[in-house]
Amino acid sequence: MTSRERLSRYAYAVTAWLFVAGILTQVYLIGLTYLGGRPTLQSHVGLGHGLAVAPLLMVVLAYTGRLPHPMKPCTWFALIVYVLLADVVIFLRGSAPIIAALHPVLAVLLFGAVGFLALRARQIVRGENKSDAVVQALASASPSHDLQR
DSSP, X not given: OOHHHHHHHHHHHHHXXXXXXXXXXXXXXHHIIIIIXXXXXXXXXXHHHHTTHHHHHXXXXXXXXXXXXXXXXXXXXXXXXXXXXXXXXGGGTTTOHHHHTTHHHHHHHHHHHHHHHHHHHHHHHHHHHHHHHHHHHHHHHSHHHHHHO
């Protein structure tokens, strides 16, 4: 594996975890807005649109990091759900409120998908470290290595 692939995988994992944190922050902000009377709805909307960078970056990093097959389609799924959530469904409040009510449902779906991706990315990144250590240990214990001494 090249260093570019390894760096992309680490960046993917970090981005996925930041995205998870961003989704949780969104839930907190909307709770504060409606239940705590603190921030305005604009803070929820602003952060929501700011989170667009995460799924876009994750799609790019999934390919540059050559992530395994199930992660690439799931990353695309997360991007599609995000676009539906932030740029389609929410704007149907006036014309189709029943469809707009899917906004929190899509948020839960997005949280599940991104949570899965973050956990899987963590496993992949940690697995690389373990496999690198195993390869190094095997290389140092191989008979050809002893002959070179």
